[in-house]
Amino acid sequence: MKELERMQTLDYSAVVIEASWIQISNPTDDDPFFHSKMHPNSIIGTIITFAGYFPKTRWRAPGNRQSAEAETFKLLLKFWQHHSSFCKHDTDATKENNFSNDAGEQAASFECVESPSGI
Numbered sequence: 001m002k003e004l005e006r007m008q009t010l011d012y013s014a015v016v017i018e019a020s021w022i023q024i025s026n027p028t029d030d031d032p033f034f035h036s037k038m039h040p041n042s043i044i045g046t047i048i049t050f051a052g053y054f055p056k057t058r059w060r061a062p063g064n065r066q067s068a069e070a071e072t073f074k075l076l077l078k079f080w081q082h083h084s085s086f087c088k089h090d091t092d093a094t095k096e097n098n099f100s101n102d103a104g105e106q107a108a109s110f111e112c113v114e115s116p117s118g119i
Contacts, residue, residue, distance in 0.1 A: 004054045012079070013057045016072050020063040 007013035017024070024043055027034045047059055062071045 004050060004057060008054055008056050010056065014075060015057060015059050016068045016075075017059070017061040018065045018068040019061055021061045023063070024061065 004015075021044075023030055024047075025040050027036070027040060051057070051059055060068075060071060062068050
């Protein structure tokens with residue numbers, strides 16, 4: 001709860017859940033052996049309540065851990081690009097250094113200098 005309160009002081013904040021809204025609502029559809037003492041309605045109700053109390057925080061549920069990781073990376077990258085005073089995308093440097101992610105895709109290389117907010 002304290003983290004959600006602190007997040008309200010930020011320009012943008014998000015909670016990224018490693019499941020979809022459907023999986024949260026009906027967890028036994030994907031896993032018939034799923035068991036929890038917490039009812040899915042309680043989880044959804046808590047998220048709705050928190051969304052009302054903490055309006056600056058977005059609640060995202062991209063579907064699974066891999067999608068949540070990718071979405072979180074995109075959010076952080078967009079934040080950095082937006083708040084950097086200079087951010088240059090350099091695909092040549094990326095190819096020369098053979099940077100790649102787990103899927104073998106070429107990762108982007110960015111050269112950034114200090115942001116206006118001192119991040």
